[in-house]
Amino acid sequence: MSDWRFTARQLVKNPLSLIGLVIIVIFIIIAIFAPLIAPTPAGHLHPYMIPRDGYFAEPQPPSEKHILGTTQGQYDIFYGVVWGTRTAFHVALVVMSITVLIGIVLGSLAGYFGGVLDEVIMRITDIFLAFPALILAMAIVAGIGPSLKSIMIALSVVWWPSYARLIRGDILQVREEDYVEASRGLGASSPRVIIRHVLPNAIYPTLIMASLDIGMVVLSAAGLSFLGLGTPEGYADWGQMTEFARNWMVGPPGDPFKYWYAVITPGLFILFFVLGWNLLGDAFRDIFDPRLARR
């Protein structure tokens, strides 16, 4: 697997991707140890619902009780952002696996068999690509009713076409390779050829791509939450926490940054999470960009 060695060397060599890697690792740790970092208070039914400390609106500054303060509605920011990390990964992973799955199935069908099937599937992807993703997602979420589930459904629906196309492209390349021709010549059945020979070679870049889209998925999810199409109020979700802070951007005169903690924190979490993946992604794209010769 010299590919991997090469990749690894590239990654550590490039400071940017290294930073990205570090950021992601940190987030993974936060996600895994969320219950230890921000333990759920006793008698609190749903761990993903941020515990409230009173009901009134105005955010409260950091204190011993609330390390990062509370946001609108007295939701503990620290608890929110920590558990929000889990939400972020949850959304990203689910959406990505669904997307890739659909992508692989349709993509390989289209790419391998070509002809009418290919034409049909590609037209379908056209249909999806022809409609602005965010708004399509909104329509879907608005329909199914705002919730984490519907966000994931909506994003998967708008995300898969590009993957179907990607995989189709790769498959088209690979199927021309000699060994595929050969195994076909030996009379191997189509599914067998796809699974044994074509996919393994075509799927590699796709998986990379998918892992790197995670950032964008989370960003889009946050966008939907911000537009009020997100998780129920009080759910540990960065996008929604930003939405809470939305109306506390400007503090009272004389103290314009009064609510900085409510505004900055969730935004920064989103920013860094996405940044981590994008930095990594940028490096990966360089490495796997077929047009860039390796020296």
Added chain:
Amino acid sequence: MSKRIPKMGWIILAALLCVSLAILPACGGGGGTPIPYKNDGAFVQETIGGLNSLDPAWAYDTASGEQIQYMYDTLLYYDGNHTDQFVPMLATNWTVVNSTAIKFCIRDGVHFWNGDNVTAEDVEYSIERAMVQNRAGGPTWMFYMPLLDRMGSRSGGVVVINFSAIDNAVEVVDGNCVQFNFVRAFPETPFLQIMSNTWASIVDKDWCAAHGDWDGTANNGTGNSTMWTYYNNPPKSRSPLYKGAMGNGPWELDTWDAIAGYIRLTKNTGYWQGPAQFNTVTTKFVDEWTSRKSSLVHGDADLVYVPRNYIDQLASYTDLNAIKDLPELTVDAFFFNQNIGNSSTYIGSKALDGNGIPTNFFSDLNVRKGFNYAFDWDTYISDAMQGEATQVGSPVIDGLLYYNNATPKYSLNLTLAKYYLEHSGWGNLSSIGFEFTLCYNTGNIPRKTACEILAENLLAISENFIVNIQPITWDTFLDKIFTISGISDLPMFQIGWQADYPDPDNFVTPFQYSSGDFAAYTGYSNATVDALIDSARLETNPITRQADYYTLQQAYYNEAPGIMLVQPLGRRFFTKYIHGYYFNPVTPGMPGPLYDMYKSNP
């Protein structure tokens, strides 16, 4: 070449840094910073949402009503801040001919913007047009109720009344007067209130007919004598008035851009009471609070809608004229559903086994009382309403006729709550336990808070009282409450009512009448109450009427068909340059009596 760029980059960065450093202290002292005087002679307000239609007969939302109010006059209007005293407007005077007829005499020499005279025919046409249109979900039932003693022109979607009925209800008499004939006796004040509201605005008959609207006759100039039904419950765009206007009010329509989200009116110099103070009245629809706030403190807007949560953000602006504690004629309440739909997914096991509730769980009075005692109004008012609300004990709220503040109210009392729940018709609930889901419509934080308060207090009484809270979208909410079958799936729901006209009947009917707007979906019905409501509605003797409504208020306390929450207190944030505001709960929109107001720079 390649070296030059980072240099530039650094320079830019440094520059930005300096700028920001230089500015932050500058804007630091915002408190004292005065709000500049801008847009002389113009009134600019920024609010949320948008307009529905400019057609007086169609519009049933405050935003539209407000604009209509500026462009049209009614026959009479509320006097100052009273809700039961009136001043003549287009009518010089009115006389109660008998218990089934009121006559208005029309003022001479009043002109529409296009110069047409305002005549008795116009008045007749305006009201008849409203009744002919009678769009589904519109306000015109308020004409049908007194005049024809029915709620509308249709039943099962088909028109069932003849044109003559409408025609006879409103008649031009002795030249310049218009007489309204009731099929049954109807009290005067409520009718005058109805006639003072925007749906009773007077439009220009000729202009409308000329622009393709109904022409005032049954056949509408064709051979077909049922042609008028073409204008019954029409699509919005069938009338020229939905986006055009021809009234006689103090301001004329200049531009309405629904997409850009603003409407501008310009002064009608020929207004019969003399031209208004503001040359233009601009209403912008800006959903972003930060943006609205900035426009206000920069003087770009004279008035903005300030959500209750954010009033503190404006506290320290000395140049703002904050008017608070205005008792609005709206009320929010929990409704107990005494007859939950069998298909409901919100009541767990549908049985009283600790994991659910039976469909008729709330038909037990003690349960309802227990829940009432378990609600904490003080926390709700202080936290969810920022202290801007007063608890109400019955649908008849402060500001309505015959409001009785002696009516007892429930208050937080967990021991009493415990007592009632343990002595309910279902046996000792705290040992049996129950679980159900409490829904609120997504985004409505006060309602969410109310749910949470109730849930937590119940849990405090017994750990067997499990109330889950779930947000659902507005459409799902409606879908669950207002099922076609009429049987709601939600065990409890919160909803608010806003006054159409400040008469108690307008409130008791939706809350207490067995087939009322809301009560119909709660399975609550009480024959005596229904009878009382019916008689009180048409009672012409004020004394009897008052007695009836006092009884009804007491009845609500006894029966506890729901948890009456609060009557919110409104607030207005004007820049200090706006003068002459006074509050009348019935005036639609934030600015209030704009004609009596003016803007000046001290």
Added chain:
Amino acid sequence: MEDLVKIRDLTVRFYTYEGVVHAIDDLDLDIRQGETLGIVGETGSGKTMTALAILRLIPYPGRIESGSIAFFDRSLPDELELLKLSEDRMRSIRGCKISMVFQEPGAALNPVFTIGDQISEVFLLHQRQELGRQAKQRIDSLLGNGSSLSASLRRPFWRWQRRLYNKIAQEPRPFEPRLISHLPFFRRLLWRLKDEAGLLTVNMLKDVEIPDPARVAAHYPHELSGGMKQRAVIAMALACSPELLIADEPTTSLDVTIQAQMLELFRRIKVDKGASVLYITHNLGVAAEICDRVAVMYAGRLCEVAGVEEIFLHPLHPYTKALLDAVPKPGKELQTIPGALADAFNPPPGCRFHPRCLSAMPTCQQERAKLKEVSKDHMVACHLF
């Protein structure tokens, strides 16, 4: 015959992730005035790198470690040390004094510019003054015979232009025209330079025996055949009659008939322009065809240099011998060189050829053989001699 280029202990290394590649190692080589020197060797023996080193175009991550490349320009009194020149100075030499023809004509031409554009670029770059002079003359003639009314009206404009082009003709880096050439639309004022360059280009194309040169000049590369492209590339290289023309396997990618024409072309160029040619090839036949002298390289080192007959008749270095035997000849069965080309990352110590050498001796494994002159103009680096 004195030297045109003197390369002394030139060392080029590539610093890659996998390790350091010793592309060229202590190379000494002379190119004489007016001669055609061939460099032969297997792929990766450092032929091309030598050429690029002369132009100082070693690609990243390669680097010229040490050595010197002296360039004796007839027009200049004393030698130029190419490796020490400023980048600007070096640019003025590339494409002008020393130019290069690449292996792949398809790749060497920019697909989005016409042949004409790409060639006249050279003129505009290196012969600006000359172009300016001609432009001025053209304007003079216009001013001279311009008797018509329109002409007389245009005079003032022409005068101004004349001044402009005069400046270009006089000073090497005139201020005003350079300013103009940087301004977006105004640079069009210098269209006459382009015109002149265009004319020269067409002549150039005619020179390299391209039929209907005017039309071809307007063509894009993808519209031409391989041979045509290569001719165009050569035309580009010859544009301002360089002292040294480096040809890096210019015929390899072409089919045989075209190859013959190309070789013919090169021979003619040498005669007409009196330029020296550094002809890089792995094909001994081709080398024998057109070279005066031949240098044999192996793994970044020079093995043997000699006149063309000498090397073909009396090859000394075992590697040279092996190469010659590897050329298929009728009636003689083919000899192949045992083993593979030396590993570029950690080349064998001593003589790099010894692992594959049939007559290798113990010393070959320790020390590397110096290049010594065994007979007149015949140098070889081998312990046998």
Added chain:
Amino acid sequence: MELRSYIIRRLLLLIPVLFGVTLFIFGITMLFSPVQRASLYITDPKQLVDLPTIIQMYGLDKPFFVQYGTWLGQVLRGNLGWSEAGSMPVADAIWHSLPATLELAIFATPLIIFLGIFLGTKAAANKDKPLDHGTRVMAILGWSLPTFWLGLLLMMFFYGFLNWFPPGRLTDQMQILVDSAAFIRYTHINTIDAILNLNGPVLLDALRHLVLPVITLSVTHVAFIMRLMRSSMLESLGKGYVLTARAKGLDERVVVNRHARRNALIPVITVSGYVFAGLASGAVITETIFSYKGIGWWAWQAAVRLDIPSILGFALFSGVLFVFINLVVDILYTRVDPRVRLGGGLQ
């Protein structure tokens, strides 16, 4: 291929796409009960007594294909239906909301593209040098920024504090002037109209209102172009003709900017097309935050209010836009790359 027949072929391709899009959207909306879809016309619970009438009136209880059929019939008769979200006919709503969005797109797209190309070139020309890392970090940082967050921060600073760049499209006085008869609305794109009317103040005011949204859009989009430009630049810098150009003795600047970049641009064109399409079909969040209400905002309103006719109308619009942009891109290709012919890729 000959241009006209090519365009025709593309337009024919448009039909199935539009059919599919609308059918799909319609399918989604059918997930809702009639009551839910009627909720669009219910602004106040007190209107619910008339719910059955409303459902019947809009035929919301009819079976799927009947409803879709009626809609399709309408459309074929040139009537896109009524947009409750815009409280005007759908066609008008598109027509009214487009200018604002176009104005944003017109200003943002060139900025994004040129900045992206510039940075991408620089980064490639200095691969793995500080400049490369610097520009990439900046671009990726911008790309990773939540649009709404950035937008709000910008507004807080530049309007909340400095009061330099207010939201909306025009200040009130200017809006009055623009709405007046003296000012002719040629395009409803304020800046262009201002220029055509030779009205300086309006132009300045319009530009003031454009600054923040345009910045927001550029910051968040520039990385798209930049990273693509960088990689395709690196590719063409490795090509033979670049070596040739160097061997000619060309200045490195000329080599990069003339020889390498021209080729590197080719793939960038496609993406630029999509960027424009993306912006022109509405930058919802940006439009919302800066209340620069355009087609995106309208579509969002339609989406959340389940305004089905509007959503479908928008679907048609964006479908057409999509195909149209593709068309333009293909034609641009032939201009930039002499090897490309319409219809078929490289020769």
